[in-house]
Amino acid sequence: MFGGTEAFSAVDVDRPLAVTAGDDGDAPLGLDIASSVRAGTDSQELVDLTNNTSDPFDVSLALSVPGRGTLSRTDLEIDSGAVRSVLISVDSGGQTGSDALTFEVDASNGAMDLSLERSVAVTAGPTLKQRISDETRNGNAAFSISYRVDRVPSFDRLELEVENVDAGYIGPVTYTEETTEGTVSYPPGGGGDGGAGGDTYEFRFRVYDASGEVSDLYTEVTTTATGSDPPGDDLGDETDPTLVGFSVTNDEQWTNNRFTVDYEVEPRDDFGEVTVSFDNTQSDWSDATKTNDAAPTGTVVYPAAGRHQGGINGDTYNITVDVYNQRGIPVESATVSLVAGSNETVDWP
Structure with a gap:
């Protein structure tokens, strides 16, 4: 010692x-x-x-x-x-x-x-990193919550309490996770029983080791369900898979649109999958999330099977590519914007 x-x-x-x-x-x-x-x-x-x-x-x-x-x-x-x-x-x-x-x-x-x-x-001391993805769609509030706990030698568990502070008839939900990293969904099991878009939510993270709560790691996040993510942490570290780059190509047919995402990752030993989110900033009806576990390169197409129903001309899309590790947490992310009907290609970086 x-x-x-x-x-x-x-x-x-x-x-x-x-x-x-x-x-x-x-x-x-x-x-x-x-x-x-x-x-x-x-x-x-x-x-x-x-x-x-x-x-x-x-x-x-x-x-x-x-x-x-x-x-x-x-x-x-x-x-x-x-x-x-x-x-x-x-x-x-x-x-x-x-x-x-x-x-x-x-x-x-x-x-x-x-x-x-x-x-x-x-x-370096113990850390808790968290990232909350706001997946509110069509008036139904939903969130994906990822976390990573590092350098807690006698880690016991993480407790996450999610509370809709506007809807009194919806009680708080508590998740107890016994792994140092992971992702949970709110409301549990999906559906529309977690509240409505526009409601305010509090997320309370507590980390416990063998002797009790690690009080310095207590974290509280308050956000409104709007479909836009609140500020969060970068969950990646030097051993995780990384995003090398990607391109998004829009092609249009009779005012309907399709998006093709070609990506490249450095998979390392812990690669899980790539998730691509298509967020129509004008409306929710054409939002979508697609995945692919191919590496080091792969392609995601929305909509699939040659269809062109991914939004109308003039709609602006935020297209986010997330790289996940094998334990289901996003370790690198990047977003580009593209206007439907532009028939152009946007590259990242």
Whole structure:
């Protein structure tokens, strides 16, 4: 748990002492410092202090940057031969990396005054990322909610509560998920029993580990069911499949339209499928979502089988390509706009 030790920065001695002042562990006030601490985590071991002299030490500790965290104790008396531990709760928003957190120790025992400054590495803390897709259509509210929990070593579960705050007759729905990433649908099982377009919804995410709720990860999102997604997080990481690019071609016949999407992905080991959403910004009747699990290249056509019923001339479409991993969460997404009847091709990127 603990890393190497180092010598004191300054020592003022009033009388000779038969102690070693080489490494911190054997110095008059020995320090055994944690090799690292984690951002956004409470009550972690920071340092053990040992009095290697024959007299009690009065010790004070402080963070060089107070806003980086909170020490479990800042003033303590350590008897001869005794060991005292100091814990730290590290702020979730600070710098990470080697020597990212610095603390200062001052000590006195009447015979000497000691002063030192030490640094410890800070590793990235636990995270909860979420993305809510608003799938409201034809006056019926619906959502797809994806999440990803990282760096919670004793992860137990995620609880998501969805509440329609406008329709009092519709009770909250709670999902309990025991995997660190996934996607759920609201209302459960589909249908129109989750409320109407224009209703306001609250989404409350709670993460639990073996000791209880990880309170720093609590997340609440409020949105209105309009068919437009609320702000969310990028759920992807460096090991996920990626979207290389895609093109959307519109062809028109007798004022009816068809869209062809040709895509390319870097599938890696965790590719699930590509989902293409066709959102007519003027009306819901011609909205559609199509999928394809071909990789690294594939094609999605709407409408299929050579038909041309994908909207009328002049309607603007937002066409979104999502890449999903094998656990059903979208890890990369891109959107282009195209006017039906334009008979043009739009490329991304």
